Amino acid sequence: MKFDDKIPIYLQIQNYLDRQIISGELAPGDRLPSVRQLAVDVTANVNTVQRALSEMIDEKIIVPQRGRGNFVTVDVDLIAQLRLKLVDEQFALVYDQLRALNFSDSEIIDKFVEYVKDRGALNE
Template sequence: MEFKDNVPIYLQIKQYLYRQIIIGKLKPGEKIPSVRELAVKLTVNVNTVQRALQQMNAEGILYTKRGEGNFVTEDTTLLEQTKQNLINEELGKFVQSMNALGVADEQISSLLSEYLK
């Protein structure tokens, strides 16, 4: 796993975990790897992983069982919302780069359906 060096790593770890959850690699209610396991897997600092997990706990997408570790939430609405957020984020980036190429917002959807054919 390669990280961008000019974006805070804890944000990138969060992104990585969101994706793992959305594509089903980590299922609702499933225990996620320990902090150190994640750090080793991603070759990042343990403290940084800790920070990412803390934020995800605060957001509710993860919950902690004392002494057992972190688990993925079983709250389907929250998971759905997270997925929606991620999709919106990607769409935002897409639109931005289209705009940068001089494509107006109105043209995007027709261009996209043309492309997808």
């Protein structure tokens, strides 16, 4: 996995796992690979991966089971929330950048609706 070295690695790992859960690659109730295996998969330090997992355990997205490893939560509401959080994050990025270029709110909305239409037409 390619990291952006300006952003804490544990956050990037957390983000990577969040996306896997939202996209369904890791389904509710699935067992996560071992910490060491994850470390090898993303090419990071075991401690850093452990820290990312701890954060996710605090958020209850991941549930540790003694002696059996870590599991994705079966609480679909939590996953739904996570999904919304991610959408917010992405929009926040775009919004900030466009506002910085002096686009007005209504312009942004219009452009976005138009953009989705075009992309949707392309994909059909």
